[in-house]
Amino acid sequence: MSGVDVDVSERIATVTLNRPDRLNALSKEVMATLIDVFDGFNFDDDVWCVVFTGAGDRAFSAGVDLNEVGDGDKNQARFTMPNSGSARNPFETVLECRKPVIAALNGVAVGGGLEMALACDIRLAADHARLGLPEAKRGMGANFGSQVLPRVIPRGLAYQMLYTGELIDAATAKQWGLVNEVHPAADLAGRARALAHSIAGNAPLTVRRYKEGITKGADLPLSAALRLNVGPNPYLSEDRKEGVAAFVEKRTPKWQAR
Known part of the structure; x- marks a missing residue:
């Protein structure tokens, strides 16, 4: 699957955004693939827990592929509004997955990348990760993030992140309750896997x-x-x-x- 790798072992599915050269940006193809993958987990008896991460050490995901959006604008393509059209929304698909989902944020998680992380149940971050919703700097809307972020962290802090579009570091994200744990980058994958094993070991x-x-x-x-x-x-x-x-x-x- 282009841009998305899936591995299932010991009842744990590992989903990896694999576009490191584009900071694991969410192209239309990637988002459509994620919808199919997470929908499939709902009916896969071999999957009891999911770990969601990105390839490389620079980014979990830099969000929606703005180069792709820009090309569409140049070609006067119709911009698809969030939660419209015939396709499911990928963020809601992850949110509604029947299996527990752990986000292992191996680098920056911004824009749609942070929205994807917000759709997960548990968020672990590498100590060099930075998180934010810079849509106010791009004229975008953070449709999913603007509704979910204030349900995860105090509303005043959510307003601050949304209004300024500034990124916060992993330590601040933990202090604010945006991530559960922060680990050295080299330890992140192992900790996410261990947590997934702990969950998959229960009823x-x-x-x-x-x-x-x-x-x-x-x-x-x-x-x-x-x-x-x-x-x-x-x-x-x-x-x-x-x-x-x-x-x-x-x-x-x-x-x-x-």
């Missing part, structure tokens, strides 16, 4: 229930959120019986995702 139906419950219940009144019936039901699963039996018998459970 998969429970983890998927958490994801759907949190995603769909976050903006509901608590009384309504507590009564949501979304995602797989772990209480009636074979894995629930196995988990209890493994605890009683002092052994590692053998999950079957059913």
Whole structure:
């Protein structure tokens, strides 16, 4: 797949944006591929967790490919508005993936690159990474980021990032709650993989229930959120019986995702 590499092993899928010469910019082809890839994970029983990263050490993603946008402008091509047209939005596709998604930010994550990271459940960053939404400097709109960022960090800080378009370093991003952890660049991939193993080692139906419950219940009144019936039901699963039996018998459970 052009611009996107996918590897699945030990129930962990690693998705790598592979355009290092373009700072892993999100071309139309890359975004269409990501939609297909993450949609596919929803139905792939071999994938229990996803790690999303970029090739090289300069960028997770520099965002939408502005060279491609510029070429379209020169040719008077119609600009496709976010959340319009027949195709799914790639950011929403990652956000709605039924499997846990860890972003390993191996370099700059700006514009659409940060929006892609915001669509992930957990964000780990290399210590040299910088993050930001510079759309105000480009006349763009950060449609996804402007809605999701204030739900992740305090609203005043989100306003600051959006209004100024300035980038912040990894340490500041951690302080603000934008990333979970910061690691030396050489350790980032290993830490992301270890975290994915930890998640994939738990009951998969429970983890998927958490994801759907949190995603769909976050903006509901608590009384309504507590009564949501979304995602797989772990209480009636074979894995629930196995988990209890493994605890009683002092052994590692053998999950079957059913």
